[in-house]
Amino acid sequence: MPNKTILIVLPNRDFDPSEVAISWQLLRGAGHRVRFATADAQVAVGDPLMLTGEGLxxxxxxxxxxxxxLLGLLLRARRGARDAYKHMLDDAEFRQPLAYPQLQVADFDGLLLPGGHWSRGMRAYLESQSLQTFVGAFFASNKPLAAICHGVLLAARSPGADGRSALYGRKTTALTWAxxxxxxxxxxxxxxFWDPDYYRTYLEAPGEPAGYMSVQAEVSRALAxxxxxxxVPADAPQRLRKTSGLHRDSPSDSRPAWVVCDGNYVSxxxxxDVHTFAxxxxxxLG
Incomplete structure (x- = not known):
């Protein structure tokens, strides 16, 4: 029997395939049941540019x-993530997602919020009020919760019982502005060049400073x-490996990763960072 039931919430399209598929693979390998949810219970599709590298x-x-x-090879998902994604597409749970309005905190033992960046699909996920309400309630339950990249932005926008962000008073990381x-x-x-803002989900309005609408800036505004x-601190071991964007962690090498834990919340x-994060x-989850 599965150990715990974990929910991964997804946008209908353009989620990051590495953050979802590697997390799914490791959670399943640990004996957990993994369920999925999208806005309307339709099967989600990962960001095609991150899957193939074609178009970059x-x-x-x-x-x-x-x-x-060339650039596509640098930015796309690594082979292990692409292989995990292919297997995930055949998973019965992935093929039968729930809808955001159906979600009940009591049905799950843990929640994982992945990211992505292409605004075509990610904005609907980040701006869903029903999903934000569910995430806020999940934080209030003190069950294990994990967020990575733009998933932390969803957490920051989710309301706590006092109306402030569910991340208020917590330590976190997320996609940095750098x-x-x-x-x-x-x-x-x-x-x-024909789509120069592909990598930005939100852009600054006239008069706003550079990076004001970055993930780091918005998340930081929600914190205490x-x-x-x-x-990553300036004196951290392996700092260059962690911050250059040229190195990724693996099942056997956590040196490039930067993961923050605060109680039952990991970011x-x-x-x-995804292998170490998962x-x-x-x-x-114990």
């Missing part, structure tokens, strides 16, 4: 050159103190 390089719109990848801007600059200046947003920044969540 500047020549991708030229006939015959779409499959030639990492978000680095990938944004790569894609808009050296890659997908900006100091509760934890990035991480990006797909490069393992810490499994530890919280």
């Amino acid at each position: 390089d500047p020549w991708a719109r030229l006939p015959g050159l779409r499959r030639l990848k 990492m978000e801007k680095s990938a944004w600059d790569l894609t808009r200046f050296y890659g997908r 103190s900006p100091a509760d947003f934890l990035d 991480a920044r990006w797909p490069g 393992q810490r969540f499994i530890e919280l």
Whole structure:
């Protein structure tokens, strides 16, 4: 029999395949049942650019050159994540998601909030009031909860019982502005020039400072103190490996990862943290 029942909530489209599929794979490997939910109980689809890498390089719109990848190889999901995604597509639970309005905290032992960034699909997920209400109630239950990348932004927007963010008074990390801007600059200046803001879910309005609508900035505004947003310290071992964006963790190497635990809540920044992130969540589940 499965040990615990875990829920992964998804946008209908454009979720990050690494953050979802690796987490699913490790949770299932630990003996847990994993269920899914989307806005309308339709089967979700991962971000195709992150799956294939096709469409990220500047020549991708030229006939015959779409499959030639350089930037696409750097940014797309790694082979292990792509393989896990293929297996997840055949999973019966993935093929029969629940709808956000159906969700009841009592039905689940843990909740995982993944990310993504392409605004086509992610905004509906991040802005769903029914989902925000459910996430806030799940935090109030003190059951184990995990959030990574833009999933932390969903958590920050979810209301606690006092009306403040469910993350108010907690320590967290999320996609940092340095990492978000680095990938944004790569894609808009050296890659997908016809869609330069692919890597930004929200853009600053005129008069707002650079990064004001970044994940880090919005999450930080929801916290009791900006100091509760934890990035890799300057003196951390393996700091360059953790912050360069060139290294990702693996089942046997957690050195590139940066994961923050605060009670029954665990958070991480990006797909490069996902193996360590999922393992810490499994530890919280007991």
